[in-house]
Amino acid sequence: MRERCLISVGGSVQGVGFRPFVFRLAARHGLAGSVRNDGRGVAIELEGDPTALDRFVNGLRGQLPPLARVDRVDIDRSAAIGLSGFRIGESCTSGPANTAIPADVATCDACLAELFDPADRRHRFPFINCTDCGPRLTIVEGLPYDRFRTTMARFEMCAECRAEYENPLDRRFHAEPVACPACGPRLTLRDAMGAVVAGDPLHVSAEALSAGAILAIKGLGGYHLACDATNGDAVERLRRRKHRPAKPLAVMVRDLAAFRALCLAGPEEELLLASPERPIVLVRKRPDGGVADAVASGLPDLGLMLPYTPVHYLLLEQAGRPLVMTSGNRSDEPIAFRDEDAHARLAGIADLFLDHDRPIAMRCDDSIARMVGGTVSLVRRSRGYAPQPLALAAGSDAPLLAVGGDLKNTFALVRGQEAFLSHYVGDLHDLDSYAAFDEAVGHYSRLLGIRPQVVAHDLHPGYLSTRRALELDADEHIPVQHHHAHFAACLAEHGITQPAIGVVFDGTGYGPDGSVWGGEFLIGDCRAVERAGHLGSVPLPGGDAAVREPWRAAVAHLVCAFGSTAESAATDLLERVGEKRWSAVKVMSGRRELSAPTSSVGRLFDAVSAIIGLRDRIDYEAQAAIELEAIADPGESRCYPIELECTSGRWIWRPEPVIKAVVDDLRRTPPRPAIAAAFHNTVAAATTVVCERLRSASGLNRVALTGGVFLNTLLLRRAAGNLSAVGFEVLTHRRVPANDGGLSFGQAAVACAVHAARR
Ligand code: ZN
Ligand code: ZN
Ligand code: FE
Numbered sequence: 001m002r003e004r005c006l007i008s009v010g011g012s013v014q015g016v017g018f019r020p021f022v023f024r025l026a027a028r029h030g031l032a033g034s035v036r037n038d039g040r041g042v043a044i045e046l047e048g049d050p051t052a053l054d055r056f057v058n059g060l061r062g063q064l065p066p067l068a069r070v071d072r073v074d075i076d077r078s079a080a081i082g083l084s085g086f087r088i089g090e091s092c093t094s095g096p097a098n099t100a101i102p103a104d105v106a107t108c109d110a111c112l113a114e115l116f117d118p119a120d121r122r123h124r125f126p127f128i129n130c131t132d133c134g135p136r137l138t139i140v141e142g143l144p145y146d147r148f149r150t151t152m153a154r155f156e157m158c159a160e161c162r163a164e165y166e167n168p169l170d171r172r173f174h175a176e177p178v179a180c181p182a183c184g185p186r187l188t189l190r191d192a193m194g195a196v197v198a199g200d201p202l203h204v205s206a207e208a209l210s211a212g213a214i215l216a217i218k219g220l221g222g223y224h225l226a227c228d229a230t231n232g233d234a235v236e237r238l239r240r241r242k243h244r245p246a247k248p249l250a251v252m253v254r255d256l257a258a259f260r261a262l263c264l265a266g267p268e269e270e271l272l273l274a275s276p277e278r279p280i281v282l283v284r285k286r287p288d289g290g291v292a293d294a295v296a297s298g299l300p301d302l303g304l305m306l307p308y309t310p311v312h313y314l315l316l317e318q319a320g321r322p323l324v325m326t327s328g329n330r331s332d333e334p335i336a337f338r339d340e341d342a343h344a345r346l347a348g349i350a351d352l353f354l355d356h357d358r359p360i361a362m363r364c365d366d367s368i369a370r371m372v373g374g375t376v377s378l379v380r381r382s383r384g385y386a387p388q389p390l391a392l393a394a395g396s397d398a399p400l401l402a403v404g405g406d407l408k409n410t411f412a413l414v415r416g417q418e419a420f421l422s423h424y425v426g427d428l429h430d431l432d433s434y435a436a437f438d439e440a441v442g443h444y445s446r447l448l449g450i451r452p453q454v455v456a457h458d459l460h461p462g463y464l465s466t467r468r469a470l471e472l473d474a475d476e477h478i479p480v481q482h483h484h485a486h487f488a489a490c491l492a493e494h495g496i497t498q499p500a501i502g503v504v505f506d507g508t509g510y511g512p513d514g515s516v517w518g519g520e521f522l523i524g525d526c527r528a529v530e531r532a533g534h535l536g537s538v539p540l541p542g543g544d545a546a547v548r549e550p551w552r553a554a555v556a557h558l559v560c561a562f563g564s565t566a567e568s569a570a571t572d573l574l575e576r577v578g579e580k581r582w583s584a585v586k587v588m589s590g591r592r593e594l595s596a597p598t599s600s601v602g603r604l605f606d607a608v609s610a611i612i613g614l615r616d617r618i619d620y621e622a623q624a625a626i627e628l629e630a631i632a633d634p635g636e637s638r639c640y641p642i643e644l645e646c647t648s649g650r651w652i653w654r655p656e657p658v659i660k661a662v663v664d665d666l667r668r669t670p671p672r673p674a675i676a677a678a679f680h681n682t683v684a685a686a687t688t689v690v691c692e693r694l695r696s697a698s699g700l701n702r703v704a705l706t707g708g709v710f711l712n713t714l715l716l717r718r719a720a721g722n723l724s725a726v727g728f729e730v731l732t733h734r735r736v737p738a739n740d741g742g743l744s745f746g747q748a749a750v751a752c753a754v755h756a757a758r759r
Contacts, residue, residue, distance in 0.1 A: 004045070004079060006076040006078075007045075007057070007073060007075070009042045009073050010070075011069045011070045011071035012069040012100055013069075013070065013099075014042070014143075014144055016065050017068070017171075017173070019656075020173045025060070027058075029642050032046070033048075034049055034083075036088070038144070039711075040099065041099055052178055057073070067132060076187050088168050099145075100418075101420070101447050103384055104137050105137055105276045105310060105384070106306070106309075107313065110171065115313060115314070121180060126185075126187055126309075127356070129177050130172050130175045131174065132171070135177055137364060138362055138402065139177060139361050140147055142446075142447065145182070147178075152177045152179070154359075155184055156182035161180050183637045187311070187356050188356070192347055192350065194353075196333050205217075209227065213351040214238050216342060217231055217328075218355050218356050220308070221335070223327075223337065225238060225242065225327070226315075226323045229251045229292060230322065232294050234292075235249070239294065244331055248301075250280045250326055251295060251305075251322050252306070252324075253304055253306065258482075262290065265283040268374065270713065273304065279305065279378075280305045280369070282302070283303075283304075298627065299626070327366070329346075363423075364382055364424075367380055367381055370713070372716060377732070377733060377734060379733060379741075382424035385735075389420050390419045391418065392418075392419050392492055394756060396752040397416075398476075399450045399451055400755070401445070401452035401456070401469075401472070401682050402744040403466075404465055405458050406427070406428045406458075406465050408741040410745075412744040412745050413444055413448055413452065414751075415450050419745055422440060433673075453474070453475045454751055456479075458482055459482065460482065461510075476755065478747075479751070481512060482509025483504040484529050485746035485747045486707050486738070486742070488729050490732070490736075491731070492526060493733060493745070500523075500700055500702040501703045502523070504520040504521075506707035507709075515599070516600060517599055518598060518602055526749045526750050531650065533653065535600070535601055536597060538554045538560045538589075539598075541556070541589050541604060549617050550606030550607065551576070554607040554608075555608065556607070557604065557611075557656075560654070560656055570611055572662060573708050601683065601709050602708065607657075609629060611666070612672050613663055614676075615664075626712075632679075633674050636677035637681065638674070638678045640681075640682040640688055641658075651690050653686045661678075665678070685722060687723070688722040703730050705720060713741055720732060
């Protein structure tokens with residue numbers, strides 16, 4: 001007795017070889033029917049023996065194609081209608097678009113083998129790809145994911161490619177960007193004036209790189225600027241032209257052997273490095289590694305990545321050396337991704353442009369990750385990861401947009417229980433970034449079919465993201481306090497809906513009392529929190545200037561700790577800063593209207609860094625704290641005194657005893673690495689002491705560590721270690737960054753909870 005079965009599958013099922021997988025599965029179980037993409041995922045119609053149908057359904061959860069993920073299988077059985085054969089159908093675009101935008105995937109092993117096989121028709125073809133690899137997010141112009149809705153639509157497939165594309169048993173069946181040398185995109189090498197350079201583009205590029213040139217390379221999500229990473233002059237020149245004096249540069253290495261030659265990393269780092277997402281991985285530099293010092297001078301770590309497109313593989317092979325690969329922009333502008341724009345903006349930086357004629361639909365920067373205590377920790381979640389949805393335990397019945405913050409901006413769109421966290425947009429202070437933000441929000445909303453009725457934003461009224469959010473037409477605008485969002489991001493990432501303790505340490509965030517928060521102990525959940533404790537505030541004058549110039553935070557903290565004797569407590573700093581500027585800051589810090597009180601732990605790191613003479617001014621965000629972590633002596637176990645004060649039920653950790661102890665130590669002249677480490681130990685110990693007090697009062701035993709300061713792995717390890725040792729369950733970030741890049745996900749989690757509670 002035959003039966004008919006209609007199956008709807010949701011998840012990552014489009015553009016990942018799911019339909020041929022269904023075809024083969026149906027053939028194995030002798031079933032007739034069809035399969036096609038639709039707005040909700042994949043729709044399957046089957047007919048056959050009931051036990052064979054059962055086996056088919058079990059198989060749907062079994063050995064999936066490598067990039068597929070099944071979240072939902074809906075089954076509807078009925079009487080047979082007499083189907084025969086099996087057909088792979090066209091996509092159906094009617095109905096709501098309920099699918100995900102697939103993320104870009106690094107070149108797979110099968111394609112790599114063909115790339116370097118002289119007998120293959122795609123031998124050395126720079127745009128080789130298949131169902132398991134290649135561009136996705138960066139070429140998609142509409143959903144469902146089909147070739148004619150990608151930037152590959154302009155390339156007419158040749159007969160051979162079409163045959164592969166249409167053959168359900170071929171590994172390029174419906175590989176939407178399929179192409180070959182006869183019909184696909186082409187590379188062109190141009191000079192800085194835009195004139196085409198003769199010769200093989202890859203060969204000439206590799207030679208130029210070897211000779212010290214700076215090359216702009218059009219990649220997946222935008223342009224990279226590349227140069228020989230072993231050539232100090234070339235690296236310095238790139239830094240000068242790009243206006244990026246000190247921030248570390250990422251390096252691309254040809255393979256694992258080249259990776260091992262440059263760093264000291266374990267098998268976990270190698271797995272992360274070679275994962276299909278291909279992030280930049282932060283690893284410990286080999287002292288004798290061979291990249292120029294200017295790549296990451298003064299720092300123990302290096303950001304390394306493997307090639308992730310065929311162009312990279314071919315270029316790295318020909319150049320035969322590690323290459324700096326940094327985003328194609330001037331300082332903090334968004335990455336250039338349109339050919340003309342790239343040529344205009346990068347003209348003064350790059351000597352040559354390696355272009356191709358496949359347009360980029362959406363810009364997307366490289367992701368940055370590292371291993372911390374055996375788990376992956378994302379520093380920047382972008383190419384490869386975005387916009388894969390993250391599950392939200394609570395979810396929302398109303399479509400929702402969370403706009404994120406102004407720095408390291410990402411945004412999130414929520415549909416049901418899925419949060420689509422965007423690629424890295426960047427700092428919105430830049431007008432171009434602001435335009436990029438609008439463009440990206442529009443693009444994602446259209447593709448995902450999400451028209452936000454609820455818009456979440458930061459509480460800060462002055463944030464550009466807040467102003468933009470309030471301009472958007474929506475039923476409801478939900479302001480979310482900055483540190484509540486960080487806390488909620490960590491809770492939601494772990495699917496926690498019960499109350500917990502949140503330790504949120506970062507640079508700055510707007511507090512409801514008008515002061516600048518950044519050293520917060522919160523108690524609550526995604527819906528609401530109370531401020532249960534914080535680092536004692538100091539009046540910090542100068543706003544943004546105080547962020548760029550850590551000496552200001554040092555003066556503010558010294559004045560708080562020593563009062564009128566602050567100058568004599570830190571004579572070295574006074575000498576470097578000069579009496580005039582010192583007293584200006586001192587006077588300003590006495591006047592509330594000029595100096596917002598701040599409880600920022602980020603600024604406390606700055607203060608200590610400046611007091612010990614490590615860094616008075618920074619060239620990139622968090623440089624002072626990064627360098628303080630870098631010099632810390634891991635063997636040092638001392639800890640400075642911790643003083644707590646309880647005012648109106650709130651625990652205040654006083655910074656003054658810490659500052660005094662640092663100054664004392666400095667007078668006794670123990671080496672700076674010992675002071676830096678003792679300071680880290682103190683922050684970790686104070687975290688634990690405050691959490692223990694909060695546990696006694698609340699009975700809560702779960703602690704989330706979040707905020708940009710916790711990208712400091714020394715602090716994170718020490719704090720998590722101390723907390724676990726006294727029995728806490730510790731939550732740390734894995735899939736969402738601890739810094740402001742994770743803010744939108746947290747805002748989304750808060751808005752879902754608030755919206756649900758209001759109904
Ligand atoms: Zn492939
Ligand atoms: Zn072809
Ligand atoms: Fe923050």
